[in-house]
Amino acid sequence: MKSQQGEKLLEVLKVRFENNQNRHKNIQWEKVQKKVESNPKKMWSLNEMEKTGGEPDVVGYDEKTEEYIFFDCSPESPKGRRSACYDQQALDERKENKPKNNAISMASDMGVELLSEEQYRKLQKLGPFDTKTSSWVKTPVDIRKLGGAIFCDRRYDNVFVYHNGAESYYAARGFRCVLKV
Secondary structure, eight states, rough: OOOHHHHHHHHHHHHHHHTTTGSSSOOOOHHHHHHHHHHHHHHHHHHHHHTOOOOOOEEEEEEETTEEEEOOOOOOOOOOOOOOBBSSHHHHHSSSSSSOOOOHHHHHHOOOEEHHHHHHHHHHSSSSEEEEEEEEEOOOHHHHTTTEEEEEEEEEEEEEEEEEETTTTTTTTTEEEEEOO
């Protein structure tokens, strides 16, 4: 990333951080910024999260690994990551009307991972997300082996976990990411 891009990204992240203190109590922006600036690959990944509409924000700190945890905090599933099936296998197996991409490959290309169901539930404790959309989440291996994948959303003030064929895709379904810096 060019330094000007990095500065612009840090400013966006700082404003979001300051405007959403409930997401990261007892965390200081200066420490987060220093950690992000010292890791260009992670800064690039944060920029990719931002570019695709994820609105990444700090949601915690892992004391064991000494890493800040960023989740996509956009109100709805990120616009730049919708209409994707679950993984490459599902994309390859789809015969007609293939989507352009798949969630697992896109996340890997961005240097991030899909949220787990547990992480998704943690996100939902920070506010109402995906009230009109849904998001693929990491699918357990046993479900994926049978051809399925899971996704989550929030309706009626509750978090729901659903299943679908991994090859399915919808205009209102994307995926949310986690990045540790």
